[in-house]
Each structure stands twice: as structure tokens, then as C-alpha cells.
Amino acid sequence: MTTTSNSSQLPTLRGERVASVIFSVLLLVAAWMVLFPARAAYDEELAYRAAVDCASPASRHDDDCLRTVKVRFDRTDGEQVMKNKTTYWLYVTEADGTVARARLRGKPESLPFSGPGALLKATYWRGEIRYVDIGSVRKYAEADVRGDYKPLLALGLGVGFFGAGFLGLGVVSTTRLARTAARPSPWKGGLVVLFTLGLAVLGALAPWPTDGIGAAFGFVGLGVPVVLVACAIAAPVMRRRLSPDRTVAVATLVPTKERHFPGRVHGDVPYAGSGATLVVAPDGSLASTPDPAGVAYRREVPSSLTPLRVRPATWTAPSGDFYGGPGLLILECEDDGVPVYVITRRAHMSLLLGVLQARGAC
Structure with a gap:
């Protein structure tokens, strides 16, 4: 085999560097998402879970305590169907005549009453109705902050591990190209890709069965040995199939036309x-x-x-x-x-x- 000149390698090296920049940006975006939007949503959930009932009946709706008031059902409207989720507006009237509304999950037909005047209990926190008690049934509003951080954290961890893994592969590949004009062995690169995808999947799944950002990282840590075992099992297969020394048998076929x-x-x-x-x-x-x-x-x-x-x-x-x-x-x-x-x-x-x-x- 002939060796290639530096001039022929320059476009490849440039491509490696461009890829490294792209994955660096992905890593930075993921870090920002975890440190700011996801963290802010999680802090809000912690504040909500720590909230206690308001001590004074004169407390305002926008206080940090949970203010539960008796309200009367007025009407429902604005039903929306989005994929597998249906929501609607529930309008209620407080004792002083104040009209409030909350977007509840489910269908209006699930309410145990149809006409106005039924007595309910609405619980406010920081100015919004978070849930409504209808007898012994509690219906949570869309303003319920529990779990709001999980989609943000899942996206941040998934993209973050994805970007970090491929950034590492790009840096190693770029360094090797610059020094030796050759990429790492393809089966080794394939193992890095497999390990990176495994971590990305773990990161995207981690927030859902856990409770908290730290617990999500702990879940990823527990899953790393599983990914390593999978890579160890796949290594011999990848080394054999991705080896340039392997000859492939191909049947010949003479074309009948150009x-x-x-x-x-x-x-x-x-x-x-x-x-x-x-x-x-x-x-x-x-x-x-x-x-x-x-x-x-x-x-x-x-x-x-x-x-x-x-x-x-x-x-x-x-x-x-x-x-x-x-x-x-x-x-x-x-x-x-x-x-x-x-x-x-x-x-x-x-x-x-x-x-x-x-x-x-x-």
C-alpha cells in the first residue's frame, strides 16, 4: 500500500476538527441545560415539596405556602388532545367571587358532576392552582411542577454523554492523524462509538426511574459496568468484522447493459x-x-x-x-x-x- 502525502490528509484532518467543534458545542449546550434549566426546574420542585399549608387564612395565592380554598365549579372548556394526553380548562369561583382556572389532565367527562355549583377544593402555590380535590379524588393541574426537570435532564445527559464520547473520539483521531497520518483501528473506534451510545442511552433514561439530579448520575454510574460488559462481548466480533485483513466473497455479475x-x-x-x-x-x-x-x-x-x-x-x-x-x-x-x-x-x-x-x- 502506498502512503498518502500531507496534502491529501489535510481535508480529512479538517473534517475531524470540524466534527470536534460540533461535538464540543453539543457538550456545552448539554452542560448548560443540566446546570441551568434542569437545575432551576428541580429547585422549584424541591421548594414545592417542602411547602407547608399556609398558617393564616389571609395568605395570598402567590405565597410559598400551600393555600387551599373552597371553590365552586363553574364550567369546562378548551379541551386539547396532544398525542396520548388530553387536557381541559376547569373554571371555578371562589367565595369572594374571584374566578380562577386550571388546566387539568384528562377529559371533562371524567368529572363526577356536570352542572355548575359543585363544591371543590383548590390548592394554590405561587399564584397558580396546582391541584384540585373533588371529594376523595385529587386531580393535578398542568401547573404541577413535579417531574418538570426530568425531560430537561434526560435531554441534557443524553446529548452530553453523546457529545463527550464523540468529542473524545474526534480528539484522539485528530491527534493520531496529525502524528501518523492514520486513524485508530476501526474496531477500536467502533467500541468507542458503542460505549458512547450506551452512555447516551443511560443518560437519557436515568432521570425517569430516579428522584433527583444526583440520583440520575448515580444511575448512570451503576449502568457503566453493564455497558463495559456489552463492549467486551462485542469487541471480538467488531475486531473480526471490521478488520481490513478480512476478505469478502462476492459473486460476479456481468451487466447486460451499460x-x-x-x-x-x-x-x-x-x-x-x-x-x-x-x-x-x-x-x-x-x-x-x-x-x-x-x-x-x-x-x-x-x-x-x-x-x-x-x-x-x-x-x-x-x-x-x-x-x-x-x-x-x-x-x-x-x-x-x-x-x-x-x-x-x-x-x-x-x-x-x-x-x-x-x-x-x-
């Missing part, structure tokens, strides 16, 4: 790097072109191209300007002793081999 499909040629040859489309024909002709339609600016591949083997496309692929991905394969070739690499999807590799077979190269 076909064009996504693909690229790499190597120190005139027809390399001319575009991202390959053109094949039944007579054995093969060309590369930047034209997605496969018509203009064709560069013919000479018959001296000899295929050697098909292997998976990985991060360690030559020229470094493409990544491995699901369904991508590399055809290793030689052209008068010069290494040449042709990359395309698995579905098109059969046609590529069929054309080379038709010209007698296989």
Missing part, C-alpha cells in the same frame, strides 16, 4: 479521484466520472487493472477521504505494480467484478 452507480477510484493513477460515479458495460469497459448520470467527463480504466481481493471499507482505507459504512466494500487492485482501490456498495461490487471478469482480468 450501468452507472456510486463509486470511487483511489490510487496514484490518472483515472483515480475523477468523481464519485463508476460506469460499467457488457463489453468490459470501466470508467470513472464526476457526472452522477455517468455520461460526461469519463476517464477510462485500462485493462491493466488487476483485481486482488475484496475487503470491508474501514477508517484505515487508503487516501483517507472516505469512511467505512454499512454495505461499503473495497476492491484492492494493481495497475502495473501500482496499488489501486475501488470503493462501492456491496450491491454494485458484483457488477464491478463482472466487468473485470468480462475483460479477462479475473
